[in-house]
Amino acid sequence: MDDRSHTAATASDALEVLSAPYAPLRETETGPRSLSDVAYARFIDALFDRRITPGATLSQADLVRILDVPLAPLRDALRVLQTEGLLTIHARSGIALAKPDFGMIRNTYQLRAILERAAIRSFAEIAEIGLIGELTDCAEAVIVAVQGQEISAAGAQAVERIDFGFHMRVVACLQNPLIQTTYRQAHSFDRLIRLDRAFRLSAPLVVRTMIEHLDILAACARRDANVAEAALEVHFARAMQRAMGCA
Amino acid sequence: MDDRSHTAATASDALEVLSAPYAPLRETETGPRSLSDVAYARFIDALFDRRITPGATLSQADLVRILDVPLAPLRDALRVLQTEGLLTIHARSGIALAKPDFGMIRNTYQLRAILERAAIRSFAEIAEIGLIGELTDCAEAVIVAVQGQEISAAGAQAVERIDFGFHMRVVACLQNPLIQTTYRQAHSFDRLIRLDRAFRLSAPLVVRTMIEHLDILAACARRDANVAEAALEVHFARAMQRAMGCA
DNA sequence: TTCGAGACTCTGATATATCAGTTGTCATGG
DNA sequence: CCATGACAACTGATATATCAGAGTCTCGAA
Incomplete structure (x- = not known):
């Protein structure tokens, strides 16, 4: 053994x-310099660490707690992630993560x-x-x-x-x-x-x-x-x- | 004649x-519902109306004035435009528009x-x-x-x-x-x-x-x-x- | 089943902090 | 005495935090 x-x-x-x-x-960049980049990276990491589950809908507040980033940078990151197709921001009703x-x-x-x-x-x-x-x-x-x-x-x-x-x-x-x-x-x-x-x-x-x-x-x-x-x-x-x- | x-x-x-x-x-969508979408659309329009010139670097304040949108939605839009490659956000030194x-x-x-x-x-x-x-x-x-x-x-x-x-x-x-x-x-x-x-x-x-x-x-x-x-x-x-x- | 109240959530605004770029001054060397 | 270099303070811009507002969903009661 x-x-x-x-x-x-x-x-x-x-x-x-x-x-x-x-x-x-x-790492295309030397490292994340703005909190937005940090938020983006944390989101991806959390997704692939299964700390957030695909297909779920959650609120910005949830993500702030889970990813431990301020709200504004998170919003920036979410907007980017939405254009990439990984999630959909439903105004005033939550963030819907893409479900494969x-x-x-x-x-x-x-x-x-x-x-x-x-x-x-x-x-x-x-x-x-x-x-x-x-x-x-x-x-x-x-x-x-x-x-x-x-x-x-x-x-x-x-x-x-x-x-x-x-x-x-x-x-x-x-x-x-x-x-x-x-x-x-x-x-x-x-x-x-x-x-x-x-x-x-x-x-x-x-x-x-x-x-x-x-x-x-x-x-x-x-x-x-x-x-x-x-x-x-x-x-x-x-x-x-x-x-x-x-x- | x-x-x-x-x-x-x-x-x-x-x-x-x-x-x-x-x-x-x-128009893939029925219409822009958030100001971020408005900001994005206005930016594109301004670009193709030559109201902002490719290759220039300008500040967020400039864009707020030119596009007539609040700052926060503009920032969201800028972040998206950056991932699309149309501009680069240089922290604390301005927005560099892509020059073909x-x-x-x-x-x-x-x-x-x-x-x-x-x-x-x-x-x-x-x-x-x-x-x-x-x-x-x-x-x-x-x-x-x-x-x-x-x-x-x-x-x-x-x-x-x-x-x-x-x-x-x-x-x-x-x-x-x-x-x-x-x-x-x-x-x-x-x-x-x-x-x-x-x-x-x-x-x-x-x-x-x-x-x-x-x-x-x-x-x-x-x-x-x-x-x-x-x-x-x-x-x-x-x-x-x-x-x-x-x- | 339908209507209404309430709570929750996103959106947009403003103030403060931080940081890059610039300019001016001072010291030193020629 | 002039020129050049570095250092420091200032300016302007962005990043972040906090706050108010507006909309939507839900839960409960009629």
Whole structure:
């Protein structure tokens, strides 16, 4: 037992280390400077920590208490979150949080697929071989790390980060801030979806995902945009099925 | 002279009438209910009425005076406009409005092209023949209406609305609110670009644009997605060139 | 079932605090 | 004596907190 828990810890650590390089991708800014940004970040965190549940309606006062931010910055953040589609402000009757449904899943994956299908062609053609190799090594290392292990919460987060990092790198290759912002937005929808549907990671699932990544990367390494695009389409179709809980 | 101004007026009227059916597409809501929405709308209007100039930096107080809205709702609106990329809020040093440059043009048209290329395939395959016919008739009517005329300001607006209506209908066919919102956002960038680059409509230009629309629609009527996509790509390439002022 | 009162909630306004940018002055070096 | 640099106070703008107002939902009673 000791042995097993030890290896599990090692695997988790390995995942942490692997995902470390992706950390900078997440923080586009040096850090939140206004309370509005803090409120926004706290809201997202609270959402993904399940401290506020999707689909619920709650008041601004509730959020002030939960997030521990003043009212005005919270209002600013709520307005932004509304334009992003994560909630709806019903005047004088509360904040309605978005509840992921099948329509939302479809919309999110459709948008992601459209953007990334365009990006993968560029990526396959112009991405530096070094970057492709790096991502490949990382995916392979993940497979080794999770092989036959239970995935801890921290490990799941690390896998999340690696998965997102891969996709974001692909999209980043278009060098288009508009698209990156949109993609990031779609990604937070995606996180919300997986969260709500009690989506749990398992080692075989992670392995399957990483193998799909490797398929895509292999095509990119061969500079074969068509195959890369096809592999990406397969990846998205399967990811959507997984998100829908038909994995 | 009388005769000419008379026909010009007629042409303008014709454009107004033609664009009328597209009006409902613009207002997604029944109307602004909160002052924040008013502030947002006023800002956009002021931008496109050139009452505030792109690239300038101004203070919240200035905007309160110009837009004639209270401070708090304005702040809400500014926060949204910042996430949309139309401005940057510099803490305690003013609001920097986005200035369209070549990078922005490229980014906007790239995003629009990616989204619409995906949409046109659906459109070609599933759009109702009646709708395609309607759009075709409209484009043809525009050509007749502007033929050899000077384009008035009202006429230009009408053409704008028709052009946007066509593209929006195509995108709407995906029935994906996320994509529609993103597209709408990109469109307001597009408007900003055309505005800044002193982009003026001329009759031959409108005619060329409408002919490109007709090419696309013809392919859609034949249910030929590949040709439609190709025609759309040509349209976007030319539209970008036009926006860059190389028309 | 319907109507009314009350409480609760969001919205908009105002005052205060904090912070970035600027300008002026003083000291030091040439 | 003049020029240049740094430092400090000031100005103006934004951020935050608090408060009043208006609308809506709910609960209870007729």
